Amino acid sequence: MSYAYNRLNKEDVALLMVDHQAGLLSLVRDFSPDEFKNNVLALADIAKFFDIPAILTTSFEDGPNGPIVPELKEKFPQAPYFARPGQINAWDNEEFVAAVKATGKKQLLIAGVVTEVCVAFPVLSALEEGYEVFVVTDASGTFNPITRNAAWDRMSQAGAQLMTWFAVGGELHRDWRNDIEGFGGLLAGHLPAYANLMQSYAQQSLSSQS
Incomplete structure (x- = not known):
């Protein structure tokens, strides 16, 4: 069976940053805190460098999940931002989905916390609706490698491509x-x-x- 290498296209991709919140970040144990924050901000800088539209969302900010990481909001001051009142799957929030569709992009870069829930659920939902989805693995974090690997398997088997922020940058840049x-x-x-x-x-x- 032949394989089609569908590359990231900077003209046809949007970035979804899901639930990078102060409280949830304390749950991330598959990366060190400094390493993880660096990865998240690197992905944000890549999106800004290539002028990729970004959409930010949080879940239950008033509860233990806490507010969005301030550095992330500062990088995208004009980006659509949705503080979901309770929906665990961001794709269950109609405003968020409407903003994704309004970008007109067919490819989605998705990263978030935690990997098996806040990332996997919208990834699977977007795949079901026909989007080409790329999961930024090192800008997504969770409790431990076991839960992370289970989530990666679930998403990749459904058709998502797993990448790192460095690979995202290289594939978008194409030529030095x-x-x-x-x-x-x-x-x-x-x-x-x-x-x-x-x-x-x-x-x-x-x-x-x-």
């Missing part, structure tokens, strides 16, 4: 010649090892000009 310093700078801002690489590149460029 599009913007070496801009994209490289974004990566360097979230990966210390990549910052070293970019410093080496800058020194080589200076040497070649002298």
Whole structure:
């Protein structure tokens, strides 16, 4: 059976950030706190870099789930934002779904907390409605690797593609010649090892000009 490699298309994709809330982040144990926050903000920066529309949503903010991570809201001050009154599956919120459909995009990048609920439920719902769905695995977190892997299996078997934020950036960028310093700078801002690489590149460029 042949396989069709359907790449992320920056002209046809939207980003859904689901339930990255202060209370829920305390449940994430499959990443360290600093690592996880870096991954989430890296994904946000990628969306901004490629001018990808973002939609933010939270669940039961007035309860223990808490408010959205403030840095995320600051990155998307104009993005549609839905504080769901109680629906666990974001796709059960009519306003949220209407905003997704209003983007006119056929591809969806989805990340959230926790993976097997707040991510998996809307992923499965979006797949059912015909969207091409990409789950950003390292910007989604949960209790432990067992629950995470079960969720990954469930989503991938349903047709979702599993990616990391770094892979998302690379697939959207396609060609280094599009913007070496801009994209490289974004990566360097979230990966210390990549910052070293970019410093080496800058020194080589200076040497070649002298």
